Amino acid sequence: xxxxxxxxxxxxxxxxxxxxxxxxxxxxxxxxxxxxxxxxxxxxxxxxxxxxxxxxxxxxxxxxxxxxxxxxxxxxxxxxxxxxxxxxxxxxxxxxxxxxxxxxxxxxxxxxxxxxxxx
Numbered sequence: 540x541x542x543x544x545x546x547x548x549x550x551x552x553x554x555x556x557x558x559x560x561x562x563x564x565x566x567x568x569x570x571x572x573x574x575x576x577x578x579x580x581x582x583x584x585x586x587x588x589x590x591x592x593x594x595x596x597x598x599x600x601x602x603x604x605x606x607x608x609x610x611x612x613x614x615x616x617x618x619x620x621x622x623x624x625x626x627x628x629x630x631x632x633x634x635x636x637x638x639x640x641x642x643x644x645x646x647x648x649x650x651x652x653x654x655x656x657x658x
Contacts, residue, residue: 542632545602552601554608556591565651569644574600578607578648582656587611587619592648599634599641606630607645616653622646 541549558564561579568575574596581589590608594601606627611619627642628634634642 540635541598541602544630544632545599545634548602548605548631549598552592552605554589554591554605554612555593557593558589558591563652563656565648565655567644567648567651569596569640572597572640574641574644576600576604576644576648578604578645578652580611580652580656586613586615588613596644597638597641599638600644602631603627603634603641603645604648607649611649616656619649620653622649 557577558579558581562582563580566575566577575594577593579591580587590611592604592608594604610622610626610630624639624642624646627645
């Protein structure tokens with residue numbers, strides 16, 4: 540079942556929405572389950588200063604996206620790029636095996652957004 544932290548991120552998502560004047564954006568879809576995640580980033584002095592997400596998906600996807608935004612704000616691009624699926628899972632108190640795709644979707648969206656940073 541879901542952890543207390545995961546349910547909290549689902550019921551009270553952090554940083555939900557979209558940054559209108561984002562410096563980077565990416566939208567990723569999981570073709571197997573159909574979950575979609577859009578991640579937008581604002582960058583200042585080589586660090587992620589703001590991150591927001593929009594998600595269409597399961598409880599785990601929304602929770603993982605919420606946790607991701609908290610984890611990456613303040614990080615440099617290299618620090619953010621080092622984030623792994625396990626880091627997301629730990630941040631939300633663990634994921635059932637059937638839901639690990641949600642953490643991977645967030646990492647894939649982050650990787651794509653970092654590739655799209657406007658300089």
